[in-house]
Amino acid sequence: MKTVFINCSPKERFCASAYFLFLQRLFTGGTKVYEKLRTPADQAGILEQLRDAQAVVFGLPMYVDGVPSHVLRFMEEMEVFCRENKLCLNVYCIANNGFIEGKQNEPLMQVFENFCSRSGLTWGGGVGIGGGVMLNVTRILFIVDIGLLALNTVLSIVNTGDFFPKAAWIGFAENAALLLYFNLGVLFYLAVMGRLISKGEYFGKRYTRILIPSFVFILFADIFFIITSVLEGGIFKGWLARKE
Amino acid sequence: MKVIIHDLGPEYEALIEERCGKAVAADGKYAPCQGCFGCWTKHPAECFMKDSLQQVCRVMGQADEIVIVTRNLYGGYSSAVKNVLDRSIGTSTPFSTYRGGQMHHTLRYGKHDLWKVVVYGDISDAEKDTFRYTAERNALNDGYERSEVVFLNDLTELEAAL
Structure with missing residues (x-):
């Protein structure tokens, strides 16, 4: 079972799509290939990876209620490639937007569904995520928290010889729990979708968001x-x- | 002012120009949006990429009525037209508000009247539904009072639809 994960964000670094695809790979079994789609030059390599794959997962930001234009160009190429090579792929999608409501990704999801019908592929469904940018910030905050914990531990060893500064660990645990809570909806749906991707089954469309008012x-x-x-x-x- | 965005060839140029205050040809000779938000935070309503879409926010912002003529692609805009729309988010500001019960950005140019989409090319019933829904969402997002979608059997019907 081979799954190709395509990061469709045009950004080079720190994009939310990379974060969600990282989580999705953790929850998906089998052979996993990660590709980036930023320019037309990336298209040929990705299409070759699809040749012997059973599933493909698009991770992308929502632009103006829909699929970003550079991804639409790739989808047209992919439609032709899949038809010519008679590929049978399950297609999944992780869409995120900067608004709070995950449901705002619905038109984008429908475009993917229609793309599958045109291409002879199987629509597996997807997760629409609200507050994608802010969720991406939570992973950066988590890394900062780990750095602070390490720094406090070193200072504690140097100053008092204590290898386990309790206050620093409690602070870290509180912050980590809060960040985890913000991500719970995303983690839940990506875990369920990962299990179904691995089994080649239908997931459907689910919408979630960062868990804050x-x-x-x-x-x-x-x-x-x-x-x-x-x-x-x-x-x-x-x-x-x-x-x- | 009526603005027409279209992905038609040069043979339709005269007709398009005659029917609007300003035409934007989606000819694909421009770069896709890089998602940098610079048109909100660095140089308002202007893109850092110096191509034909650098000022497109300012053109679309002045529109009372937008007419988008597009080939159908999976129930959405062709990639050339979508590229124009992706580069136009500077018509709104980075600030957020509620519209239609959901979060959206506040409008740099205030309310507009009509968001109209004229679709040509082969299209299924499911794709028609997606197009109608997308146009509604676009109108809400960009502050248009109403939306309308027209499906052409072929481009001989274009003149009547504009």
């Missing part, structure tokens, strides 16, 4: 964009103004 999410999103706009200078260039 939407008004808190919006507050944090606005703060994030204000800080970014100050750092990048947009706030000094008619940030919210109508531009003729």
Whole structure:
């Protein structure tokens, strides 16, 4: 059983799609191949990997209620390739968007469903995730927490000879539990989908989100964009103004 | 102002130009969106990529009515047209609000009137449903009062649909 995981984010680093595909690979058995689709030059290599695969998982961001244009170009190539080579693949999808509601990925999911019908492939379903960017930040915070724990442990050994600074470990455990809670919906659905990908079975469409209230999410999103706009200078260039 | 975005060949140029205030030819001679959010946070309503879509947010922002003429692709826009739309998110601001009971971005240019999609090419019933749903979502997302989708049997019906 070979599954090809395609990271369709145009970003080179720190993209949410990479995070969700990393989790999905943990929950999926068999041979796993990870590919990136950023430019047309990536297409040929990915298509070759599909030749002997049984399943493909697209990980992608939602752009303007749908599939990003560079992914649509690849899907057209893939349709032709699959028909010419009579491939029988199960197709799954992990879509994320920057809004809080995972359900906003529904039009994108339908496009994948229609793509499968056109290509003679089997639609396996997918997970639509809300708050993808913020969930991606939680993994970065988790890595920072591990770094802080390591630093506190080293300082504790140097200063007091204590190899197990209790307060630092409690703080780490509290933060890790909170970050885990934010991700629970995603972890649950990716775990279920991973089991069904491994068995070649249908999953259906499921929607989830970062597990925080939407008004808190919006507050944090606005703060994030204000800080970014100050750092990048947009706030000094008619940030919210109508531009003729 | 009426803005038409289309993926038709040059033979339709005169007709399109006659029917709108501004036409955007989705000819594929531009780069896809890189998802950097620079059109929100760095240089508002302008893309860092210096191609024909650099100012497309500012064109679409001025529209009362958008008409999108597109080939059907799996119940959605052709990749060339979708590329134009992907590069247009600067018509909104990075701030968030609730519209239609869901989170969306606030509108840099305020409310618009009609989001109309004219679809040509072979299309199934399921794809038609997806197109109608997508147009509704686009209209809500971009602050249009209403949406409409027209399916052409062939391009001889285009003139009447514009």
